[in-house]
Amino acid sequence: MAKGLIGRKLGMTQVFDEKGNVVPVTVLEAGPCVVTDLRTQEQHGYKAVQLGFQETKEKALSKGEIGHLKKNGIAPQRTLMEFRDAEMEVELGGSVDASLFSAGDTVKVTSISKGKGFQGVMKRHGFGGGRMTHGSHFHRAPGSIGASSDPSRVFKGKRMPGHAGQLKKTVSNLKIMQVDTDNNRILVQGSIPGSRTTVVRIEVMG
Numbered sequence: 001m002a003k004g005l006i007g008r009k010l011g012m013t014q015v016f017d018e019k020g021n022v023v024p025v026t027v028l029e030a031g032p033c034v035v036t037d038l039r040t041q042e043q044h045g046y047k048a049v050q051l052g053f054q055e056t057k058e059k060a061l062s063k064g065e066i067g068h069l070k071k072n073g074i075a076p077q078r079t080l081m082e083f084r085d086a087e088m089e090v091e092l093g094g095s096v097d098a099s100l101f102s103a104g105d106t107v108k109v110t111s112i113s114k115g116k117g118f119q120g121v122m123k124r125h126g127f128g129g130g131r132m133t134h135g136s137h138f139h140r141a142p143g144s145i146g147a148s149s150d151p152s153r154v155f156k157g158k159r160m161p162g163h164a165g166q167l168k169k170t171v172s173n174l175k176i177m178q179v180d181t182d183n184n185r186i187l188v189q190g191s192i193p194g195s196r197t198t199v200v201r202i203e204v205m206g
Helices: 063-071 121-125
Strands: 004-016 022-030 033-039 048-055 077-084 106-112 115-119 162-165 168-180 185-189 199-204
Touching: 004 048, 004 077, 004 185, 022 168, 022 199, 033 063, 033 077, 077 199, 115 121, 121 162
Parallel strands: none
Antiparallel strands: 004 022, 004 199, 022 185, 033 048, 048 077, 106 168, 106 199, 115 162, 168 185
């Protein structure tokens, strides 16, 4: 990983490429992020840059996070993330913004997908379900979940009803269509998991 940034999803729109084709894009607020810590190979055993995103109140953080940030003279940050082996010319307390990216860069974006609550097998796993007519009593149920006599148990990993969504997802090979350094926004081709204001991790691939 060469370089990266923390941001948040603002929504989707569309732009035209150089050939005049309509391209759906996701608008991301990329930074500004403050450099909260620098990890070194000699002191920590690995090299990394820790970034903070969005100032917040102290009461929103744990005592450990408050002490860590105060030690480095940094204001409370809502989100902290480390970027290992980052090739960024930064210094402690410095700021990183959308100018880190360029149009045409290929990035991967990690975020939390939308939570859908407790769902049945048809919505959660894409089961086909049973017929809806001709006196059928089998519609949206999961069907058999195992034999009754041998092994007399349900195997681990069986696809069942349960909580759907709200998982960490990564989408790779996304092209940056435009960079707006004045407003710290980038337009990334395609869709990104999560709702509006979801915090995202943006990393340049290569």
